[in-house]
Amino acid sequence: MNETEARLARIRGAVPARDHNARTIAALCSNPGCARRAVLDAAGVDKQRLAAYIDFPARFGQSQFAITRGNAFEAQVKANGCAELLRLLREKLGLPIPEVSYDDLELVGGNDSREVRYARSRSLLARAAASGAGAGTLFDHPLLRLEIGGRKAYLEPDLIAFQLHDRFHVVEIKSFAVIDGQADAGKVAAAVTQAAVYVLALRDLVTELGYAPEKVAHDVVLVCPENFSNRPTAVLVDVRKQLTVLKRQLSRLARIDELLAALPAELTFDLEVDDAGVPTRPAASVVEALRTVQARYTPECLDTCEMAYFCRDEARDDTAALGRTVRDELGGIESVTNVLGLANGSLAPAAEQVEAAQLLQMAARLREESLMAMLRGVAL
Numbered sequence: 001m002n003e004t005e006a007r008l009a010r011i012r013g014a015v016p017a018r019d020h021n022a023r024t025i026a027a028l029c030s031n032p033g034c035a036r037r038a039v040l041d042a043a044g045v046d047k048q049r050l051a052a053y054i055d056f057p058a059r060f061g062q063s064q065f066a067i068t069r070g071n072a073f074e075a076q077v078k079a080n081g082c083a084e085l086l087r088l089l090r091e092k093l094g095l096p097i098p099e100v101s102y103d104d105l106e107l108v109g110g111n112d113s114r115e116v117r118y119a120r121s122r123s124l125l126a127r128a129a130a131s132g133a134g135a136g137t138l139f140d141h142p143l144l145r146l147e148i149g150g151r152k153a154y155l156e157p158d159l160i161a162f163q164l165h166d167r168f169h170v171v172e173i174k175s176f177a178v179i180d181g182q183a184d185a186g187k188v189a190a191a192v193t194q195a196a197v198y199v200l201a202l203r204d205l206v207t208e209l210g211y212a213p214e215k216v217a218h219d220v221v222l223v224c225p226e227n228f229s230n231r232p233t234a235v236l237v238d239v240r241k242q243l244t245v246l247k248r249q250l251s252r253l254a255r256i257d258e259l260l261a262a263l264p265a266e267l268t269f270d271l272e273v274d275d276a277g278v279p280t281r282p283a284a285s286v287v288e289a290l291r292t293v294q295a296r297y298t299p300e301c302l303d304t305c306e307m308a309y310f311c312r313d314e315a316r317d318d319t320a321a322l323g324r325t326v327r328d329e330l331g332g333i334e335s336v337t338n339v340l341g342l343a344n345g346s347l348a349p350a351a352e353q354v355e356a357a358q359l360l361q362m363a364a365r366l367r368e369e370s371l372m373a374m375l376r377g378v379a380l
Helices: 003-012 022-030 035-043 047-053 064-092 114-131 185-208 240-254 256-260 283-290 299-303 308-314 324-329 336-344 351-379
Strands: 101-104 137-140 144-148 151-155 159-164 167-173 219-225 232-238
Touching: 003 035, 003 256, 022 035, 022 151, 022 185, 022 240, 022 299, 035 047, 035 240, 035 256, 047 283, 064 137, 064 159, 064 167, 064 219, 064 232, 114 137, 114 144, 114 159, 114 167, 114 185, 144 185, 144 240, 151 185, 159 185, 167 185, 185 219, 185 240, 299 308, 336 351
Parallel strands: 101 137, 167 219
Antiparallel strands: 137 159, 144 151, 159 167, 219 232
């Protein structure tokens, strides 16, 4: 164990490191400037448990209904050797796939060990890559691997990777509906970023095998229900932008020692459990430790990070907590208290704040006039 690994182990405490999956890796892209998340994720800290202990539990996650619906839709698409998927690839996307072989890698001879599944996936992908453009092999649940902050993370995607025109493609199956050609923008963005995680992991694998990363296509196949039926439809989505963001953030985690150098040597988020497994460390001590690591809260964190409610409470006087648009419009005024002071004239603006102060005072007058007009209307 090197010095950085030992430091991260101390930060994590006497518990196993939390495993990453495509969803948590994709979430790293939502706020790449947050040192707190980078440190917690690099150390493998269980952020959900930590947030609950300090009384700021996460309030997001998939419902059991959504998970069941997603599993049912995936099973429908993959039934009979992926017959429905092949129809989509041929008819919807016009892909010439004359013959296809199918490999289910969820179990390998009844063995669900991650190491065994990864070795088998690697072996079959190597064989397909060597076979050339005519291989046409579908891989159901191939196990991939990606390095996150110096640790190997195994990814168990609900996807199929297949080879077409001498390149591998990633297929991402999601249960949210595409209605009249449109889908929820947030859900699409999350699905595309997760698919980019798989593309990156698959590119790492083919690079190990001696091929260029471009052996894996940057166009992924996104499969969703169409309109109000359960009939699937498919589109090709370019994930190059998401790949760029992912690479940048993962390289930042790889340089985690630079972040650790600025933190107290004794920093730890160990909850110090007793013999019964009950935490004995005071919650206030954990909060104090968290505040030594700089956070960068934005409203989007509420959808992607287990620590979001704690960070929001901590940033309640920070204009960034109101969103990037508000922060940018305020021209660098970082405190909500200062914004209100400039708006009501109780705070004298600095030279660079004069224009922003004039706009805030005008907005305050318009708000007051609107409220007075509304009150007069109610009185009448």
